[in-house]
Amino acid sequence: xxxxxxxxIGDVVTWLTDPxxxxxxxxxxxxxxxxxxxxRFCAMALLIALAIALPLGxxxxxxxxxxxxxxxxNALRALPTVGxxxxxxxxxxxxxxxxxxxxxxxxxxxxxxxxxxxxILANTFAGxxxxxxxxRDAASGMGMTGSQVLFRVELPISLPLIFSGVRSAAxxxxxxxxxxxxxxxxxxGRFIYDGLAQQDYPQMIGGGVLVAALALLTDLxxxxxxxxxxxxxxxxxxxxxRTAVPDSRLAVLPEAEVARG
Amino acid sequence: xxxxxxxxxxxxxxxxxxxxxxxxxxxxxLLWSHTWLSVVPVIVGLLIALPLGxxxxxxxxxxxxxxxxxxxxxxxxxxxxxxxxxxxxxLDTLDPLQVPIALxxxxxxxxxxxxADGLASVPDETVQAAxxxxxxxxxxxxxxxxxxxxPVIAAGLxxxxxxxxxxxxxxxxxxxxxxxxxxxxxxxxxxxxxxYPPIVLGIVLCVLLAVVLDSLVVLLNRLLTPWRRAVxx
Amino acid sequence: MIRFxxxxxxxxDGTVAVDDLELVAAxxxxxxxxxxxxxxxxxxxxxxNRMIEPTSGTIWLDDEDTASMATHELRxxxxxxxxxxxxxxxxxxVDNVATVPFLLxxxxxxxxxxxxxxxxxxxxxxxxxxxxxxxxxxxxxxRVGVARALAADPPVMLMDEPFSAVDPVxxxxxxxxxxxxxxxxxxxxxxxxxxxxxxxxxxxxxxxxRVGGHLAQVATPAELLSRPVDAFVAGFVGRDRGYRxxxxxxxxxxxxxSEPTVATGAPLPTGSDDDWLLAVDGARAPQGWLDMRAxxxxxxxxxxxxxxxxxxxxxxxxxxxxxxxxCLSSPSGRGVVVDEGGALVGxxxxxxxxxxxxxxxxEPRT
Ligand SMILES: Nc1ncnc2c1ncn2[C@@H]1O[C@H](COP(=O)(O)OP(=O)(O)OP(=O)(O)O)[C@@H](O)[C@H]1O
Ligand SMILES: [Mg+2]
Numbered sequence: 001x002x003x004x005x006x007x008x009i010g011d012v013v014t015w016l017t018d019p020x021x022x023x024x025x026x027x028x029x030x031x032x033x034x035x036x037x038x039x040r041f042c043a044m045a046l047l048i049a050l051a052i053a054l055p056l057g058x059x060x061x062x063x064x065x066x067x068x069x070x071x072x073x074n075a076l077r078a079l080p081t082v083g084x085x086x087x088x089x090x091x092x093x094x095x096x097x098x099x100x101x102x103x104x105x106x107x108x109x110x111x112x113x114x115x116x117x118x119x120i121l122a123n124t125f126a127g128x129x130x131x132x133x134x135x136r137d138a139a140s141g142m143g144m145t146g147s148q149v150l151f152r153v154e155l156p157i158s159l160p161l162i163f164s165g166v167r168s169a170a171x172x173x174x175x176x177x178x179x180x181x182x183x184x185x186x187x188x189g190r191f192i193y194d195g196l197a198q199q200d201y202p203q204m205i206g207g208g209v210l211v212a213a214l215a216l217l218t219d220l221x222x223x224x225x226x227x228x229x230x231x232x233x234x235x236x237x238x239x240x241x242r243t244a245v246p247d248s249r250l251a252v253l254p255e256a257e258v259a260r261g
Numbered sequence: 262x263x264x265x266x267x268x269x270x271x272x273x274x275x276x277x278x279x280x281x282x283x284x285x286x287x288x289x290x291l292l293w294s295h296t297w298l299s300v301v302p303v304i305v306g307l308l309i310a311l312p313l314g315x316x317x318x319x320x321x322x323x324x325x326x327x328x329x330x331x332x333x334x335x336x337x338x339x340x341x342x343x344x345x346x347x348x349x350x351x352l353d354t355l356d357p358l359q360v361p362i363a364l365x366x367x368x369x370x371x372x373x374x375x376x377a378d379g380l381a382s383v384p385d386e387t388v389q390a391a392x393x394x395x396x397x398x399x400x401x402x403x404x405x406x407x408x409x410x411x412p413v414i415a416a417g418l419x420x421x422x423x424x425x426x427x428x429x430x431x432x433x434x435x436x437x438x439x440x441x442x443x444x445x446x447x448x449x450x451x452x453x454x455x456x457y458p459p460i461v462l463g464i465v466l467c468v469l470l471a472v473v474l475d476s477l478v479v480l481l482n483r484l485l486t487p488w489r490r491a492v493x494x
Numbered sequence: 495m496i497r498f499x500x501x502x503x504x505x506x507d508g509t510v511a512v513d514d515l516e517l518v519a520a521x522x523x524x525x526x527x528x529x530x531x532x533x534x535x536x537x538x539x540x541x542x543n544r545m546i547e548p549t550s551g552t553i554w555l556d557d558e559d560t561a562s563m564a565t566h567e568l569r570x571x572x573x574x575x576x577x578x579x580x581x582x583x584x585x586x587x588v589d590n591v592a593t594v595p596f597l598l599x600x601x602x603x604x605x606x607x608x609x610x611x612x613x614x615x616x617x618x619x620x621x622x623x624x625x626x627x628x629x630x631x632x633x634x635x636x637r638v639g640v641a642r643a644l645a646a647d648p649p650v651m652l653m654d655e656p657f658s659a660v661d662p663v664x665x666x667x668x669x670x671x672x673x674x675x676x677x678x679x680x681x682x683x684x685x686x687x688x689x690x691x692x693x694x695x696x697x698x699x700x701x702x703x704r705v706g707g708h709l710a711q712v713a714t715p716a717e718l719l720s721r722p723v724d725a726f727v728a729g730f731v732g733r734d735r736g737y738r739x740x741x742x743x744x745x746x747x748x749x750x751x752s753e754p755t756v757a758t759g760a761p762l763p764t765g766s767d768d769d770w771l772l773a774v775d776g777a778r779a780p781q782g783w784l785d786m787r788a789x790x791x792x793x794x795x796x797x798x799x800x801x802x803x804x805x806x807x808x809x810x811x812x813x814x815x816x817x818x819x820x821c822l823s824s825p826s827g828r829g830v831v832v833d834e835g836g837a838l839v840g841x842x843x844x845x846x847x848x849x850x851x852x853x854x855x856x857e858p859r860t
Contacts, residue, residue, distance in 0.1 A: 138580030143570035175338030233626030
C-alpha cells in the first residue's frame with residue numbers, strides 16, 4: 001500500500017510526459033481538452049463577475065451609496081463553496097432532464113460568479129474610497145464632470161487594488177473549478193477525482209500539478225498585465241526616469257535646489 | 262418542532278434540524294473534526310509565521326524572497342496542495358496528515374505577510390523609544406512590537422480561519438471525514454429526487470462555525486489590546 | 495471681479511458656516527480671507543466655484559450669476575489650488591499641469607508645451623516634467639499645483655491655504671515667487687489663510703472672518719494693522735501689529751550721515767573714533783561691522799572672520815519697519831542704508847527713525 005516518495009514523483013512525471021494523456025482518446029478525455037474546459041469555466045465566470053462587480057464597485061465607491069451591498073457580498077465569503085455548489089446542482093440540474101452537462105454547468109458558473117464577485121467588488125470599492133480626498137477635490141474643482149473624475153482620476157488610481165481583487169478572484173475560480181469536477185463535469189479536477197476513485201495516484205497527483213501550474217501561470221499573466229496598465233506614478237517604479245535625470249538621488253532632493261533655480 | 266418530527270422522511274430543505282437530531286452523534290463527530298482541522302493549522306501556522314515575519318521585517322533583503330515563496334504557495338489551489346503534499350514530503354498518498362499539513366502551509370503563507378505588515382504598522386518612534394529605553398531586540402519584539410501589531414495580525418487570522426472552514430469542506434470531497442461529507446451524502450442521496458437536509462445542514466454548520474471562530478478572534482483581539490478600547494470610548 | 499451678495503451657507507446639520515457675507519474681490523487683486531479655524535473661510539471660497547452651493551444669496555463673477563452657469567464650465571474658468579496640491583499621482587508633472595487644457599480639448603502637443611513654460615515660470619527645472627508627483631518634495635508639488643491652476647489662463651484663482659503645509663523657509667520663498675508671478679499676471683485671486691502674517695504680506699485687501707461666518711472687517715493690510723475695527727480683529731491681528739504696520743509706511747528719503755568705511759582685504763586699521771567700523775567690498779556694498787575694541791594681531795587684514803554680520807539693511811525709500819529694524823539689529827546701533835544697487839548710502843540712528851514715526855499723521859487708538 002505505502003508508496004515511497006521517490007517513485008511516486010517518478011510515476012507522476014511519467015504520467016505527465018506520456019503524450020497519450022495529453023490528447024483525447026476513444027475512452028479518455030486528454031489534458032488539453034480538460035485544460036481548455038477549465039479555462040473556459042473560469043474565464044466565463046470571471047467575465048460575468050467583472051461585469052457585475054466592477055461597475056457596481058465604482059458606482060458605490062464614487063457615490064458612497066449602497067455600502068451595504070459590499071458588506072453583504074463580503075458575508076458571502078463565509079459560505080462553504082462545496083456546499084453551495086452541491087445545493088445549487090441538486091436544485092438546478094433536474095430542470096435539464098437529468099444530469100446533462102448544462103445541468104452541472106449552470107450551478108458551477110453561478111457558484112464561481114458568487115465566489116469572484118466579493119473580492120472584486122470589495123477591492124474596487126475600497127480602491128475608489130481610498131483615493132486621496134484632496135485629489136478628488138482638485139479634480140472636480142478644476143471642472144471635471146462626475147464621470148471624468150471617476151474614469152480619469154479615481155479608476156486609474158484604484159487599479160492596484162482592483163487588480164489584486166481580480167487576481168485573488170481568478171485564483172479562487174481556478175481552485176473551485178477544480179472542485180467542480182467532483183460533479184461529473186470536465187476540467188482539470190477530473191484527473192484528481194478520477195485518479196482518487198481509480199486509486200491511480202500518479203494521475204491524481206499529476207492533476208494536482210496541472211492545477212497548480214495553471215494557477216501560477218494565470219497569476220503571472222495578470223501580474224504582467226497589471227505592470228503595464230498601472231501608472232508608474234502609483235507603483236513607484238520610476239526606473240526609466242533614472243536615465244533621463246542626471247542623478248537619481250535628485251528625486252528626494254530638498255527644496256534648496258529649486259529655490260536656487 | 263413536534264410537527265416537523267412527525268414528518269420524518271421529508272426532503273424539504275427546512276428539515277435539516279431533524280436530520281441533525283436523527284444523526285446527532287455522527288454529525289457532531291463531523292463538526293468536531295471540522296473544527297479541529299480549521300483551528301489547529303491556523304495556530305501552528307501563526308507560530309511558524311511569527312519568526313518568519315520578524316525576519317522579513319528585520320532583515321530587509323529577506324523580505325522579497327520570503328514574500329514571493331509564500332505568495333506562490335498561497336496561489337496553489339487547496340485541492341492541488343492536498344494531493345501534492347504527500348509526494349513532496351514523502352508521506353503515504355492518503356496520509357491523515359496530508360490535509361492538516363496543507364492547511365498549515367496555507368496559514369503560514371497568508372500570515373507571514375500579515376505579521377510583517379503588522380510589525381510594519383508599529384510606528385518607528387515607538388521602536389526607537391523602546392530601543393533607547395534599553396530593550397534588547399527579542400525583548401522589544403515580544404513586549405513592544407508584537408502587542409502593537411496584534412490588531413493587524415488579528416485581521417489576518419480572521420481571514421485565515423474563515424477561509425479554512427470552507428477549504429476543510431473541500432477536503433471532505435476527497436474522503437476526509439468532516440462537514441464536507443454531508444455534501445457528498447446529500448449529493449448521493451439526491452438521485453433521482455433532490456434530498457436537501459444534509460446539504461443544508463452542512464452549509465448551516467459551516468457558516469455557524471465560521472461565525473463563531475471569527476468572533477473568537479475578534480474577542481481575543483479585544484482582550485489583547487485593552488488600550489484600543491480606552492481610546493475608542 | 496467676484497462679488498458675494500448676502501451669501502449664507504447653512505449645512506444640513508444646522509451649522510451656519512457663512513452668514514450674510516457681502517464682499518467684493520476686485521479684478522487683478524489679491525483678496526485674502528483670514529480668520530480662526532472653523533470661521534468659514536474654506537466654505538466661502540468653495541462657494542465661488544460651487545464646490546459648495548450657497549443656501550441663499552448670489553455670487554457674481556463679473557456680471558454673471560454663478561448659479562446660472564454649468565458647474566464644470568464655471569470651474570474650468572477658475573483656477574483652484576489647495577493645501578497639499580492634490581496632484582494626480584498617476585500622471586506625470588507635465589500632464590498634471592496640462593489637465594485643464596486637455597479637458598478643454600486643446601491639442602496635446604500644444605498643451606504640453608504651454609505646461610512646460612508654466613513649470614519654468616513657477617521655478618521648476620525642465621527635468622521635473624517627466625517625473626511623478628511622488629518624486630517631488632511638498633514645496634515642489636505646491637508649485638506644480640499653482641502651475642496647474644494657471645494652465646488654462648483663467649482670469650480668477652481660488653487658493654485654499656496653498657502654502658500652509660510646507661516649512662517656514664519654503665513658505666516664504668513660495669510667497670515671494672507668488673507675488674512676483676501675480677505682478678506679471680494680474681489675476682483676480684481669492685486666497686484663504688489662517689496666518690495673519692501671510693494675509694498681510696500677500697493681500698491687496700484682507701477680509702477678517704470670525705467664527706459663525708461673520709465678516710468682521712475688510713481693509714487694506716495697513717489699515718487693518720493700524721485701525722482694527724473691534725477687539726476681535728485687534729486680538730486676531732496680534733501683539734506686534736503696531737510694529738508690523740510700520741511695514742506699510744514708507745520712510746521717504748532718509749537723511750543719512752556718511753559713515754567711515756574700510757575695504758575688505760585692506761590692512762586692519764588701528765585706532766578709531768568709534769568702537770565700530772563698517773567694512774565694504776569693492777562695489778561699496780556693506781559687508782559687516784568691525785569691532786575696533788577687539789585686539790587683533792599686528793599686520794592683519796580685514797577678513798570675513800572678523801566681521802559682525804548680524805545687521806539688516808534698509809533700502810533708500812524702504813519702509814519705516816525696515817529702517818527701524820536696520821538700526822535695532824546693527825551692532826553699532828546705526829542702521830545701514832543702501833541704494834537700489836546695494837551700495838552704501840550712509841547710516842541712520844534709531845532715534846532718527848523714531849522721530850520720523852512720531853512725525854506721521856496721528857492715528858486713532860483702539
Ligand atoms: N460638510 C459640512 N457639514 C457640516 N458642517 C460643516 C461642513 N463643512 C464645514 N462645516 C462647518 O462649517 C464651519 C466652517 O468650516 P470651514 O471649513 O469653512 O472653516 P475654515 O475657516 O476653512 O477652517 P480651517 O481654518 O480649519 O480650514 C465649521 O464650523 C465646520 O465645522
Ligand atoms: Mg479651511
